[in-house]
Amino acid sequence: MNSPRRVLYFSRNLTTHDVRFLTSLAKTDMDVYYLRLEIQNSNLSENSLPEKIHILPSLNDRKFTFKNLIGQVKKLRRIIHQVNPDIIHAGPIQTCGYLTAITGFAPLITMSWGSDILVDSEKNFFWKWITKFTLKRTSIFIGDCDVVKNKAKRLGFPENRIVLFPWGIDLKHYQPGKNLQLRNQLGWNDKFILLSLRSWEKIYGVDLVAQAFVEVSKYDPDLRLILLGNGSQEVEIKTIFEEAGMLDRVYWGGVIGQQELPDYYHASDLYISASYSDGSSVSLMEALASGLPVLVSDIPGNKEWIDQGRNGWLFKTGSVENLTKSMSEIFKNKAHLSQVGIEARKSAEKKANWEVNFQKLLFAYQLALNPEIRKGD
DSSP: OOOOSEEEEEESSOOHHHHHHHHHHTTSSSEEEEEESOOOSOOOOGGGSOTTSEEOOOSOSSOOOSTTHHHHHHHHHHHHHHHOOSEEEEESIIIIIHHHHHHTOSSEEEEOOSHHHHTGGGSOHHHHHHHHHHHHTOSEEEESSHHHHHHHHHTTOOGGGEEEOOOOBOTTTSOOOOOHHHHHHHTOTTSEEEEEOSOSSGGGTHHHHHHHHHHHHTTOTTEEEEEEOOOTTHHHHHHHHHHHTOGGGEEEEEOOOTTTHHHHHHTOSEEEEOOSOOSSOHHHHHHHHTTOOEEEEOOHHHHTTOOBTTTBEEEOTTOHHHHHHHHHHHHHTGGGHHHHHHHHHHHHHHHOBHHHHHHHHHHHHHHHHOGGGOOOO
């Protein structure tokens, strides 16, 4: 099969995920160009990217809006003409994918970032329309789990042009271990520590985690919470702990870099995510790989990773009551967590190996350039 020589990687902003993709792409023999849609609230610098990556000026110097759509499409067309890529890898769907689709460039590989197809495509008629418009002009669609794949199919995208690519993680960076030093620094060596590191936005349900923690802690005073991240719900979340008089039971760690993250997994006893929507959650994979038992919402994306009671637990999405009950039961049976942690690592080794999974992205690139190998078009 023919392989692309020149790739234009187009994403909304610079995230840790983009850095992971571009770092791996830089190790191939492809000429890779990186274009970001906007410069908005990124904690990362483009200096973190490999020298081999050709960094293009951002399409916007602020947050993207649809107000100047025509001007942005014209600018994107000029960039495409300048770079002359063999393929464009673009996502999320309704921003980078949509703009590329308007230009008429082909082959276009549209990569879902999870919530774009699971949530944003249902916002209103306009968002559903641009989702379908983009998919109709997409050569290959990349999804990270079955729930994303099935949603694309329901929107009319052919299954034989979908490549499943669970993003995966570096299993060498995230390994089982214990960090007693951090526990000692916090004065929590004899406590049961929960870890939450999702962004403080409504879709991730961190406010539910806060409410459940307060309820369980009323009866189990040995519980503690490491709360990483930030977001628009900061005042609301801090108020929950303040009104309960439990601010001293929470460690506010802020945004943590990839190098330091394993220390927090190793210092914790249970990972918690109350997200309302996810594909294959990277932080969930990191927790599993770290041998950390998990308690997560029973959304379809999480169900693909968690075997109830074996490598973690699921609770009813959006239910503070069910999360509280699950949290309390796990705490009371904490003596059995070590075996769950062993199974968690096994599941990560089986499904979340970035080095293995990355080959599926390269296959998608080849597939886009070789439509004759696809069957049943």
